[in-house]
Amino acid sequence: MSHPDKYLLNDPKDLVVESLQGLCATHNFLGLDGPNKVVFCKDYEDIKENQVTLISGGGSGHEPAHAGYVGSGMLTAAVAGQVFASPSSGQILKALRRVASPDHGSLIIVKNYTGDVINFGRAIERARWEGIVKDIKMVIVADDVGVTSGQEARDPETGEASDVGRRGLAGTVLVHKVAGAAAALGESLDEVYRAAQSVTSNLATIGVSLSTCTVPGSSGESRHLGPKEVEFGLGIHGEPGFETKPLETVKDTVTQMLRKILESPEMRTKLGRHQTKPHSVVLLVNNLGSTTLLEMNAATREALLYLRSHHVRVLRAYTGAFVTALDMHGISITLLAVHESREKAILRYLSHEAHVPGWNNASGASEVSLSALTIPLRKEGSQTLLSAENLAAHNAPEVAVEGSGFLRDVWKPAIIAACESAIEVEPTVTRYDTVWGDADCGLTLKSGATAIMDGFSKDADFHIPLDTKAPDHTIAAISELVEDSMGGTSGGLYCIMLDAVAAQIQGLTSEIGNDGLTLTQWAQCLTAALETLQRYTTARKGHRTLMDSLIPFIESFGQSASSDQQETTLQALSKAVEAARQGMEATKKMVPRRGRATYIGDQGSADSEKYQIPDPGAYGLVAIFEGILKANQGSQ
Structure with missing residues (x-):
């Protein structure tokens, strides 16, 4: 169980701003609007004059998302709410007034949570009324396949059942990357929007964890898993998943995760065995907070081996902390199905360098080599x-x-x-x-x-x-x-x-x-x-x-x-x-x-x-x- 007083802060309300201050102080290309918790590119005037601008955001506690993806080649600005809480429409509107491109337009990328969708939507409509931007579009990412058919999603703020549908998880980062590259390469708003939508409609993510998470200032974890239990399908705010099981090996856990993804309606039609030429995939293995690199790399290996055994070609593989859930000891796995007709474009976007705090350009720079996964024993000396x-x-x-x-x-x-x-x-x-x-x-x-x-x-x-x-x-x-x-x-x-x-x-x-x-x-x-x-x-x-x-x-x-x-x-x-x-x-x-x-x-x-x-x-x-x-x- 995590200790409720483990975070280094005096007041939970100060932690988000203090964190953003530290981020911007150590990355001199980032600026900060502290009162509104907006991180932006300092050269935003040049950016919005020359290309489509991108804005995203959401509740804090998911670092490096979302401020960690602000910079050349990805987001122009990110708006942070309090921990696990959506930013207000007023905060978002302040970001739009600053970085929205009046000539090229702007794209808003939002994870599928009720508060985020409503507040970003209201800010967009207000910005349109004010005439801030020529055109503006919004992409909603809903890549969670852990919410099974017939199961109601839970609102992360109230815990009540809702019709919100699938949640937005780590796949959102691939949307940031592809859309950001398309914008940086000078494509129009319609083209950037289509690139983002092509990623969103081909994403599937599932999370698994050995623990929930501890929210700063709370009395401790909201739920507790047993010492040898693992939960499948839980959300990035600690929402319950669809199944809790006895803890098994990394191989068994990853196998169950990928089986769930491949059997989901989103992926079955794209990666199913009945396909004469199934799609290739981009793999993203995400650290939900406190998982060690030792475990992360082992999980990545098992994912690659499983996909190979199912004849799924992996174009790129990324491993790291992309969308976390505070101190949650778990991982999520994301597959982006890539059709042959889109492969060249997707690889171009993924290979385009992004200068942001949360993205490693050296990672996934080329097609995955599987030769290192199984090294035969050699007798020497x-x-x-x-x-x-x-x-x-x-x-x-x-x-x-x-x-x-x-x-x-x-x-x-x-x-x-x-x-x-x-x-x-x-x-x-x-x-x-x-x-x-x-x-x-x-x-x-x-x-x-x-x-x-x-x-x-x-x-x-x-x-x-x-x-x-x-x-x-x-x-x-x-x-x-x-x-x-x-x-x-x-x-x-x-x-x-x-x-x-x-x-x-x-x-x-x-x-x-x-x-x-x-x-x-x-x-x-x-x-x-x-x-x-x-x-x-x-x-x-x-x-x-x-x-x-x-x-x-x-x-x-x-x-x-x-x-x-x-x-x-x-x-x-x-x-x-x-x-x-x-x-x-x-x-x-x-x-x-x-x-x-x-x-x-x-x-x-x-x-x-x-x-x-x-x-x-x-x-x-x-x-x-x-x-x-x-x-x-x-x-x-």
Whole structure:
């Protein structure tokens, strides 16, 4: 839930003007009529003398719309209302008096909301009576296909059912772009109007979100979605959508959105499979407010893949924040269907540069290349050495891949058990890391463990080899998978340790018996690998890191190997796991001296609640050791 006092302002009424002042101060080609909240091109006198002028606007809270699209190549002026409220007809009339072109005419672009249509309409009629402009036309954008047939739309200001029809959403920006370019290229008002109408009549947009939005000065969100719920079809003022579902993957969510668009009456006749030559499309993926770029780009990828799978050609693709809904955590997807006869003109308009704050000319500059969407896995370097094909060239395939002897009977069960243990403790590790780190330790560990387990699958593209003639390849392959799946500091530490162990085992290959490494050999390999690891990290025992588990584990192995009591490897492993566990428990009272935990407050307060939990990395490593021990005990 969003916090109601999250916005940086003293009075909600001041926020809109203050925002427009900041916009204009940082873009010196923009002027501001503060009392009427009108942003305009400073060179509007030259513009209206030479071309059709464009005016748009609406409620605030949708930034960069609408003031962010004022400038050369798009709007001549934009009128802002208060948050989610239409500007008054008086404000709009002030904008028309300033920028309406008496000779070339003006085009008004309005989103389909009752207040906007009425107030802009009244201003237009007043301007006509005053003789401000030779001719003036209005285009109403209604691209929302989330309002299903037979469902009443809701007025954004009153919440009451109305006959207003489909709402205007992010597709409005494509109308701004096309009409603005047509005007800048010197086309007449009729031509600019037709260009805008051709876009409006071929638009379809649907929104989806994990939250509604918080209006400045309100007591909080008007509605609340569950922590794992997603709402389809909601409006840019937080109006309810047509369906709420359990949260699914990005792919599933985007698929449902595009399916809804393609099945809508607006798009079905243009993009349906029955068409002998369906239209191409322009794709716009819009950030509704607080969605991360990581999510935005992933959603764009899925949209492109879906459209390709349905044989829909994407002429241009745009991703970004175009028409937001304050802090709403969601996206909308817009398709503009482009008929072959209009393709050349639409691409010309879209390619025409616009110098405005809210439009990136580098985005969507050329037809979308789909080659980057699916990059095949290539085996390079050590992956080639470790590939099943390479091993099979020197051994029977079933030996290279399936393995035999101690690798199949001892190592593989132990590795799988270690991974299962790491996956099982992920929630606990994540909870601990939420207190002491950035909450990613558990998921990172789980990701590595899952990748390793997948590496034993016959269907895996990258197999973990189990060849008793080259046991070092098994460890090196695991290191490769860890690097690809984990990342971060912990992933790097695991990889260095695994690579060092592989190198030590490689030197012992000719001495390894049919039962695998002896206790002495294990101690030798682990001790040497630890020395290698310590060349790359200054973390040691007592620093509150995973080293507080790893070092006692390896030291215990060394002590068992040098003992006169002739311990078995299993006995030594049991003692080593206990030593690691004790080291992990000791971290509960340690002041962190390495790692991300050093940036967390209260380091010096040993009595703080934070010190009642162990280091997450040390805890996760002990779980891995315990899994190995459990598997070995079960095999005895």
